Amino acid sequence: MKTVVVIGGGVTGLSAMYDLQKWKKTNGTDVRLVLIEAAEQLGGKIRTVKQNGYIMEAGADSIVARKMETMTLIEELGLEQEVVYNATGRSFIYTDEELKLIPEDAVFGIPASIESLAKSTLISNEGKVAALRDFYTKNETFTKNDSIGSFLEYFLGTELVEKQISPVLSGVYSGNLSDLTLASTLPYLIDYKEQYGSIIKGLEANKQKFKAGERKFLSFRDGLGSLIEAFEEKLDEVEILKKTKVIKIAKENHSYQVFLNNKEIIEADYVVLSIPNTAAENLIDDAELKTEYSHFKNSSLISVYVGFDIPDSVLPADGTGFIAANTDELSCNACTWTSRKWEHTSKSGNLLVRLFYKSSHPSYASLKDMDHKKLLEMALVDINKSLGINADPVVSEITKWPEQMPNYLITHPKNVEALERKLASSYPGIILAGCSYYGVGIPDCINNGVHTARKIIEAF
16 A cells, blocks of 8 residues: 655645545555645635634735636535635825825736826826836837736836836735745736737726726635635645644655654655745755755744724725835735625624734834743734824734744746756655745646645656
């Protein structure tokens, strides 16, 4: 009997095991399936916390709905009646000590019409004129492997990018736009430029795909943790080892020895490394492999939830949150008005907000070692400055994610390929998986889990 070990009980690892178990049951395959998770609970970056009538997501907070449309997974897991969608609303940028609306007809802050550009209160008239370069300048050099920051600045001007686009895009993709490729962010922009002669015209022609009024994100009535619980319940032919850490993987002829912190050793034919690259690189004693791992970059994040005994109607009408444009005005990078965006998160209808503190912010160096009390004090200062709310919180939840947020730099695809080649050559049967390499969204992770399972199935 062969053994497959998946290290890491996040959504990628769970998806891989779910697909492997379906294959095992359908074909009567004689295979042992073992899932190993170091934490007390499964889920990885999905962790739902419930306190005093509030539902808070310590990690990921939603699923991109359109990416789940082709999946039958939600139905298979029996969660179709639990699905909830985000409330629609407008987003702001906090700059010059006030909240300013991101133009409604914009995609990630990029104008999707001339009118959107003209009406923006975030940039000067000079900045708007500079953006018109997009309409008469051809693309002769940029490819999808180039920096999205350089691409946008060249055609839309520096001011529009810095004041309106970068705050949004950098928030979504956790990195400096000069370090991120078009391919890893918005590859269709270069297609629009080629087809329509203008980024703005291309977005305008395809605006139905980006309509703000549509329900773009989904979750579950009891939080995203429902997805993890459903996976776990279905994995009835998988050995799930929680609070168990893998300390070493050693090659033994044509198989592998997986050493656990409880002194147990599991003999495995296939090992899936569905854990962050920072954890995976320490499991195999191989200098060349460590060199390949060293090329990957991660950033850090602190998530701070604060709930108040005041109605969420105190927030600006039709708003769902803001992004901070300037690093010297607030210590946070962004703030989601969670109770407004997700009605199920506040049973009383009272205000619940979530603030994000990223390592890209100059203040992060002083924040990262603060305890819960001091971080909450800092969050309350930011809330008071940005929203004018000066009230005592009734609930709070603070989670630190040090070096856990993958940054897909320009070299990322090549780095992944090099690491894959090294593993295939020296350690066949050990397979990379997860958001460190193949996409950070939950649907991306689920698909990667399925793809990983299929690799193993084909090799059997």
